[in-house]
Amino acid sequence: MVKILGIAGSPRLNGNTAILLEEALKGAREAGATVNKVVVCNREIFPCQACEDCRKAGECTIDDGMDKIYHLTTTSHGIILAAPVYFNSLNAQTKALIDRHQCMWARKALLGLEVTDPETRHARRGLFLSTAGADDPRAFDGALKVVDMFFEVLDIKYYERLLFFRMDRKGAIKDHPTALRNAYAAGEHLVVEIERSLGEKKV
Ligand SMILES: Cc1cc2nc3c(=O)[nH]c(=O)nc-3n(C[C@H](O)[C@H](O)[C@H](O)COP(=O)(O)O)c2cc1C
Structure with a gap:
């Protein structure tokens, strides 16, 4: 069965990105996936301290429950x-979670170890949902670079990104004519795409 992880990064619970995530996860669930969700602000994720312990064995030595998130x-x-x-980047709590994947980078780039299952790696896909207050789609440029690297370290190919600007007010996304439907469809299609790819031979 396809396993999907939703990461709710915003400190604004039930805010714009949280609403989009709920819709996408609903789409994924209804397409038959098993769904897990991490609400970043319900956890105290310590920022990376650059202690470099992960360079030795590819493991992070900060004891704050990140091991469960790494598993997911x-x-x-x-x-x-x-x-x-x-x-112009991602919010700090999300960025801390991403930076803590430095141990995965070390595993791959320095130690030559696997981070994900070689049998199913080819089917891994990512969906990025974001909102910004500015009246300018370039507001996402910095965040996109961060997400590119996060997904790359986790052997994840981009599936889709849904970006909505002019969304400063909490809940403004609900007034968008298509956003919620777009998010639902993206979650649903993500599962279909993963299933399709799992059925294909590895390249
Ligand atoms: C500290 C802070 C910094 C922000 N920086 C930007 C920014 O650089 N560019 C932008 O377009 N919007 C910025 N925003 C607006 C948020 O991106 C926007 O309100 C977004 O919809 C919030 O999503 P959420 O409801 O999921 O938390 C910022 C908001 C906060 C609180």
């Missing part, structure tokens, strides 16, 4: 990351 980010077939733009 490395074993789920699909990741739906939902987070707002803050100062």
Whole structure:
């Protein structure tokens, strides 16, 4: 069965990106996937301290429960990351979670170890959902670069990104004519795409 992980990154619970994530997860669930969700602000994720312990064995030595998140980010077939733009990047809590994947980078790049299952890696896909207050689609440029690297470290190919600007007010996304439907469809299609790819031979 396809496993999907939703990451709710915003400190604004039930805010714009959280609403989009709920719709996408609903689509994924209704397409038959098993769905897990991590609400980043319900956890105290410590920022990376650059202690470099992970360079020795590819393991992070900070004891704050990230091991459960690592398990989900490395074993789920699909990741739906939902987070707002803050100062042209992602909000700090989401960025801390991403930075803590430095141990995965070390595993791969320095130690030559596997991060994900070689049998199913080819089918891993990512969906990025984001909102920004600015009246300018370029508001996402910085965040997109961060997400590119996060997905790359986790052997995840981009499936889709849904980005909505002019969304400063909490809940503004509900007034968008198509956003919620778009998010539902993206979650649903993500599962279909992963299933299709799992059925294909590895390249
Ligand atoms: C600290 C902070 C920084 C922000 N920085 C930006 C920014 O650089 N560009 C932008 O377009 N919007 C910015 N915003 C607006 C948010 O991206 C916007 O309100 C978004 O819809 C919030 O999503 P959420 O409801 O999921 O938290 C910022 C908001 C906050 C609180």
